[in-house]
Amino acid sequence: MLTKDELIEIETRLNRKPNHTEKSVFDAMWSEHCSYKTSKSHLKRLYTNNRYVYSGPGENAGVISIGGTDRIAFKMESHNHPSYIEPFQGAATGVGGILRDIFTMGFRPIALTNNLFFGDPAFSDDSKRVINGVIKGLTHYGNCVGVPTVSSKIIFHNHYEKNPLVNAMAVGHTRERILGSVAKDSGKLLYVGAKTGRDGIGGAVMASDSFTDGVDLRPTVQVGDPYLEKLLIEACLELAKTGHVIAAQDMGAAGLTSSATEIGIKGGSATFQGKCGIELNLDKVPLRETGMEAWEILLSESQERMLFVLHDWGIEEAKAIFDKWDLDCVEIGHTTEDGNFTVYRDGNVCCNFPLSALEYPELERPWTPRFEKEEVQSEYRFSTENILSQYDSEVQGNTIKGIRDDVAIVRIPKKDARGKDKHIAIYTDSFPYQSYINPDQGAENCIVSIYDKLISIGAKPIALTNCLNFGNPENPEIMFEFKETIDAMARICEKLDFPIVSGNVSFYNETSGQNILPTPVFGAIGLMEE
Amino acid sequence: MYKVGVVIFPGSNCEQETIRFLKTYQEFEVSTIWHKESSVPKLDMYVLPGGFSYGDYLRAGILASLSPVMNDIEKYASDGRKVLGICNGFQILCERKILSGTLRKNNTQKFICKETDLYDNHMNRYSIPIAHGDGQFYCDEKDHFEFEVAYRYSPPIPNGSLHGIAGIYNNQFNVLGLMPHPERAFEKHHKSQDGYKVIYNFLSR
Numbered sequence A: 001m002l003t004k005d006e007l008i009e010i011e012t013r014l015n016r017k018p019n020h021t022e023k024s025v026f027d028a029m030w031s032e033h034c035s036y037k038t039s040k041s042h043l044k045r046l047y048t049n050n051r052y053v054y055s056g057p058g059e060n061a062g063v064i065s066i067g068g069t070d071r072i073a074f075k076m077e078s079h080n081h082p083s084y085i086e087p088f089q090g091a092a093t094g095v096g097g098i099l100r101d102i103f104t105m106g107f108r109p110i111a112l113t114n115n116l117f118f119g120d121p122a123f124s125d126d127s128k129r130v131i132n133g134v135i136k137g138l139t140h141y142g143n144c145v146g147v148p149t150v151s152s153k154i155i156f157h158n159h160y161e162k163n164p165l166v167n168a169m170a171v172g173h174t175r176e177r178i179l180g181s182v183a184k185d186s187g188k189l190l191y192v193g194a195k196t197g198r199d200g201i202g203g204a205v206m207a208s209d210s211f212t213d214g215v216d217l218r219p220t221v222q223v224g225d226p227y228l229e230k231l232l233i234e235a236c237l238e239l240a241k242t243g244h245v246i247a248a249q250d251m252g253a254a255g256l257t258s259s260a261t262e263i264g265i266k267g268g269s270a271t272f273q274g275k276c277g278i279e280l281n282l283d284k285v286p287l288r289e290t291g292m293e294a295w296e297i298l299l300s301e302s303q304e305r306m307l308f309v310l311h312d313w314g315i316e317e318a319k320a321i322f323d324k325w326d327l328d329c330v331e332i333g334h335t336t337e338d339g340n341f342t343v344y345r346d347g348n349v350c351c352n353f354p355l356s357a358l359e360y361p362e363l364e365r366p367w368t369p370r371f372e373k374e375e376v377q378s379e380y381r382f383s384t385e386n387i388l389s390q391y392d393s394e395v396q397g398n399t400i401k402g403i404r405d406d407v408a409i410v411r412i413p414k415k416d417a418r419g420k421d422k423h424i425a426i427y428t429d430s431f432p433y434q435s436y437i438n439p440d441q442g443a444e445n446c447i448v449s450i451y452d453k454l455i456s457i458g459a460k461p462i463a464l465t466n467c468l469n470f471g472n473p474e475n476p477e478i479m480f481e482f483k484e485t486i487d488a489m490a491r492i493c494e495k496l497d498f499p500i501v502s503g504n505v506s507f508y509n510e511t512s513g514q515n516i517l518p519t520p521v522f523g524a525i526g527l528m529e530e
Numbered sequence B: 001m002y003k004v005g006v007v008i009f010p011g012s013n014c015e016q017e018t019i020r021f022l023k024t025y026q027e028f029e030v031s032t033i034w035h036k037e038s039s040v041p042k043l044d045m046y047v048l049p050g051g052f053s054y055g056d057y058l059r060a061g062i063l064a065s066l067s068p069v070m071n072d073i074e075k076y077a078s079d080g081r082k083v084l085g086i087c088n089g090f091q092i093l094c095e096r097k098i099l100s101g102t103l104r105k106n107n108t109q110k111f112i113c114k115e116t117d118l119y120d121n122h123m124n125r126y127s128i129p130i131a132h133g134d135g136q137f138y139c140d141e142k143d144h145f146e147f148e149v150a151y152r153y154s155p156p157i158p159n160g161s162l163h164g165i166a167g168i169y170n171n172q173f174n175v176l177g178l179m180p181h182p183e184r185a186f187e188k189h190h191k192s193q194d195g196y197k198v199i200y201n202f203l204s205r
Helices: A004-014 A020-029 A080-085 A087-103 A125-145 A226-242 A255-265 A294-299 A312-324 A432-437 A439-456 A476-496 B015-023 B069-079 B088-095 B141-146 B195-203
Strands: A053-055 A062-065 A071-078 A108-118 A149-156 A165-174 A188-193 A245-250 A277-281 A305-310 A329-336 A340-345 A348-354 A399-401 A408-412 A422-429 A459-469 A500-506 A519-528 B002-008 B028-034 B045-048 B082-086 B102-104 B112-119 B125-132 B136-138 B147-153 B165-170 B175-178
Touching: A004 A020, A020 A255, A020 A294, A020 A348, A062 A459, A062 A500, A071 A087, A071 A459, A071 A519, A080 A087, A080 A125, A080 A165, A087 A108, A087 A125, A087 A165, A087 A226, A087 A245, A108 A125, A108 A226, A108 A408, A108 A422, A108 A519, A125 A149, A125 A165, A125 A226, A149 A408, A149 A422, A165 A422, A165 A459, A165 A519, A188 A226, A188 A255, A188 A312, A226 A245, A226 A305, A226 A312, A245 A255, A255 A277, A255 A294, A255 A305, A255 A329, A255 A340, A294 A340, A294 A348, A305 A312, A312 A329, A422 A439, A432 A439, A432 A476, A432 A519, A439 A459, A439 A476, A439 A519, A459 A476, B002 B015, B015 B028, B045 B069, B045 B088, B069 B082, B082 B088, B082 B195, B088 B102, B088 B175, B112 B165, B125 B195, B136 B165, B141 B147, B147 B175
Parallel strands: A071 A500, A108 A149, A277 A340, A459 A500, B002 B028, B002 B045, B045 B082, B082 B175
Antiparallel strands: A053 A062, A062 A071, A071 A165, A108 A165, A188 A305, A188 A329, A245 A305, A277 A329, A340 A348, A399 A408, A408 A422, A422 A519, A459 A519, B102 B136, B112 B125, B112 B147, B147 B165, B165 B175
16 A cells, blocks of 8 residues: 555646546556566665576566577566465466466567465464465466476475465566566557456555454456467567567556656657657457546456557557467557556546656665674475376476476577587576575575576576565564665676576565565576587 | 478467478478468478467367368368478367367366477387477277377376377378477587487378
8 A cells, every 4th residue: 555655756746636546557567566666676786697598587588598699588477466365266267377477578488487385384374275286287377378487496384374476577578679577669458368357456555554353355366268369469460570669568467557757757768869758448358347547447357458569560460360369358558658647547538647756765764783693493394206297297398307306408490401419407406504604605505506406407507587585574683685686786796607597576475463484486498518 | 393381370380390390391382371361372292280279168179170272271281282381270170070089188187398208109209399388189989990090109198088198090000180389490500300200100191
């Protein structure tokens, strides 16, 4: 929820009181989940570039070049809060979300991995419910959408009992044009995919808060449809080849609001002279339910929806492609040159303010070292054939080493008869107990161990992604853990020339006052040497 | 040239490796057929690949079995042209009644992806992976005369299939339905290359 100070800040920026719809937009965009307000200033310190990096943090996913025109995009993301409330759908939509980050950029997803953190099922029935639901959700979505899950690591510790972590990583490959996420030219906005319903409204705000026992939050969890996602993958990749796409966004956290405004906020090249605006007509958005209000449509987190900015002349061809794949697509607006976010509903303007007003001022939260540490046990790892065999780890036919191996190896098939196959190694890990004892040392050890592991199987370590799961950042001791982790990452990655190209931060992993162990999870890509 | 068509339904997800597998045969000319095509060219063999056609909603394979393309496939199958259904393709053939029997949810109630050993009627052994959630073959007693068993799982049977059945031919031996994935057993990095033997057995019938 917006604080009083934030409301005053909005009023000064707009020179008036925001209406209800505008307030909802600010509420979602300024949530921790969307704005990264706590972590932004820290993340700037990271080492993010070397000769392999094609594009680093800032886009949907990090992209690295592995020789020739072959490029790999990869990113890790958390879906912790929803997975506790409704494990099956929470985990399933987590996979859907991370896959969309990859193919939105024009990459074909070629591998999935996950890192799961649970309470011990031997001591708690609730953990059993969560574990069964999460694994069912992950396997259901990943298998149906046809992307192999090549690695799954499960860690148990009693601190995750009321706040399990579900971190999923997706890897994509392309040799074609890469799609950007911001408008560099004026065009029409095309809405594609599922209809908008009331599911997931307020999801971003929910994920930016800690839990209290006994409150039913299930309506804030989205529902996934892997079949629709598969159609979106194929249609999106087909559309990417046409060259008509100016920008592509998936509707993830904060739905239409964040995808539409992100197209504009960072947009503004020569065409717009820095003033790219967005105009939306909500009457055209396909709705699943009747009587939805403007703020509900703007903030719905219904899954499997995408937003494209297309050149005028490409609209017909794009519609033909989506028609072929039986996908709904509607023109819902266009870019403007006034720099404003303008939204119409029933012919009335319900939102109208400069996009630049949405930029959240960075926050410097105080931190203090933790002097008294409660003694905790070390985490333990466990997995069974019964769990691993539920993942389809071989679909697409390129899995050299799969889910039963320590390091996964995936083949990139050669382009033509004259080319050569390439192989990438994928490895993820996390040392939460070490991070709890010493956040700096824990993160360093984890990165070094990942680096060593890749070297040991004959791969050259190329780049890292991460998902930083922490407790409540308003607690200065948690903030200290976070800052120390970032310090270690910045230092050791530069030393190893092992850049971090994408990432995700998940705060507020706290239920009824119990914080999780600081859990930075790292995922790495290595290139197998000939 | 031996002409092979791979039928693509929305939600098919094993078509790429199936095409790669078939292209390793130099005498095969491989093309793809989109499921909305109502007039299908006459080819020597049609392949229905694995995946989750229409998300396997309602029941695995049933929606795809009503696709326009299936009218011609059914006709060509009765003309004696070869039709191969792998995994979801097998489910589609059963739903369309081109093959008898049905595929139920695994008795473990879970998706299973792992290596399995198969035996044919001459007790030759094949090592081919499975990956399915609905692979438990079942049929009525009267249907037993409508098909020939092609492959059985070696015990323990992973999914509770009747008599351990993993794949069946129709009585004319021109239609084969297979739950295991031969297209996941032909390359150097696969655990075996027995996928070729399965295709050889089918074509030599």
